[in-house]
Amino acid sequence: MQRLTAISVVLGLATLLGAAAPSAQHPALTLVIERNMTCFDQSTMGRLLIDNVEVAKTLELPWRDNKNDISRVLAGTYAAKMRIDGRRGWRVELLDVPGPRENIQLHVGNYASEIQGCILVGDSIVRDSAKRACMVTNSGAVVDSIRARVENIGDSSSRNMSSMVDITVVIR
Numbered sequence: 618m619q620r621l622t623a624i625s626v627v628l629g630l631a632t633l634l635g636a637a638a639p640s641a642q643h644p645a646l647t648l649v650i651e652r653n654m655t656c657f658d659q660s661t662m663g664r665l666l667i668d669n670v671e672v673a674k675t676l677e678l679p680w681r682d683n684k685n686d687i688s689r690v691l692a693g694t695y696a697a698k699m700r701i702d703g704r705r706g707w708r709v710e711l712l713d714v715p716g717p718r719e720n721i722q723l724h725v726g727n728y729a730s731e732i733q734g735c736i737l738v739g740d741s742i743v744r745d746s747a748k749r750a751c752m753v754t755n756s757g758a759v760v761d762s763i764r765a766r767v768e769n770i771g772d773s774s775s776r777n778m779s780s781m782v783d784i785t786v787v788i789r
Contacts, residue, residue, distance in 0.1 A: 644770045645783045648709065648723070648763075650675050650736065652692070652789065656751035660729035661689050662742050667766060673738040676753045678729050683716045686733040690714050690721050690788065697784040699767065707764045711786055723786070725760050727752045738763065 652663040652675075659679035664671045681688035695711040700722065708724035718734060726737040728750055738760060739753025753759075770782050 643781050643783045645785065646767060646770055647785045647787060648697075650786065650788045652677070652689075655679065656729075656742075656744060657746075657749040658729060658751070660751055662751060665723075665738055665763075667763075672763065672766070673740065673759045674742045674753050675723075676726075676729055676737040676739070676742065676751060678732060678734060683718070685717045688734060689736075690718060690734060691716070692788045695786045695788070697786045699782075699784070707760065709763075709784060709786065723760075723763075725756045727754070727756055 646667070649666040650663050651666065652661050654662050656662060661675075661677040661679060663675040663677070665673040665675050677689040678687060679689065683691055690711065691714075693715070695714060697709050697711050699707065700710050701707045705722070705724045708722045711721040714721050721734055721736075723736045723738055726732055726735075727739070728748075729737070730750070731737070737753050737756060739756040740759050741754050742751055743754055744751050767782050767784075
């Protein structure tokens with residue numbers, strides 16, 4: 618019963634904040650990012666949860682007044698979609714991010730210096746004293762694992778299941 622209540626709250630918040638509610642035709646998935654500390658370079662670290670289970674560590678830029686390309690995004694609830702184009706391959710893109718923000722994604726990468734407002738995922742966070750920065754490790758494998766989870770939701774007979782899943786990203 619608690620899980621159902623938590624899902625209802627997330628879905629209700631998503632609707633109130635303008636995120637698309639899951640359709641009756643597609644399964645839904647909620648990714649929760651809990652930010653919890655900063656590093657030498659003030660990058661923001663956290664964890665990514667699916668169904669209240671940690672599936673990844675996260676790394677973002679520091680807070681810089683929501684400025685495009687140099688700041689992490691505002692905490693909130695966002696509808697999201699899958700992308701599989703360009704050099705970054707498969708990733709999750711947040712929709713309707715406030716401010717002059719677009720193309721905010723969860724994708725492969727190691728250091729905050731490799732992103733422009735996006736969110737990197739990996740299996741652990743390492744403090745690199747030589748570079749005075751933090752990094753996530755095994756990012757590619759973690760993105761592949763998240764992709765597999767998305768593609769295994771719902772009707773497994775579909776070849777491209779990720780395009781048929783309603784995604785919500787909650788950032789705390």
